[in-house]
Amino acid sequence: MFAEMSTTAVVVTLVAAFMAGFSGVSVLARAAFVVEPLAAYGVPRAWWNRLGAAKVAGAVGLLAGFFLPVVGTLAATGLVLYFTGAVITVLRARSYGHVAFPLMYMAPAVAVLALV
Template sequence: MFIAYAVVGILLAAALTFSAAATFTRQEKVVGSMSALGVPDTWFPRLATLKALGAVGLLAGLWVPLIGAAAAIGVILYFIGAAITHLRAKDYAIAPVVVLGLLGVAALVLRLASA
């Protein structure tokens, strides 16, 4: 189970790192999408920080199971919020949000199973 957690955790951490970097550097595609959903510009640094911390926590979870589980829970909650934001804005193209949220669930289950 640990190897499965390592694979899922590293892949999810990579996706979160890419997304956080794109948000921090205000890449047009990411910022435009978030702005269209009604996310205030002042939230961008906070949201990017949360994604970056999730990535760091998932990687730290390779050595400290509790941190990995906590990070996975945080990632799940983040993407639940993202899904709600999409739905409230009547944007139903939420497949990436759902996939990343489910990867968070998989990371949590695998981290708990391998502890």
């Protein structure tokens, strides 16, 4: 639990959970700054709810990791894989200027794995 984690690991996990949760809720709420690029990248609208739910589930999993560490590790791994797919999607769409965004969301999940 918290007592076994360093302060850095707790803070990074909370940041990663917030960022993934924010991103997921933004997709589910159809925030224009998220869904307009998804449409431009060619991501089918039928996938959007599942993609948003996956990010929210990753955020919840990171928080659950405070109590069940294996769940947090699996959630962080899933988020890294998710955002790797997002990077590939952006690159395939040739939107090179947007690659920084999925990388920005992936970085805290990678950091969580490095600190576990």
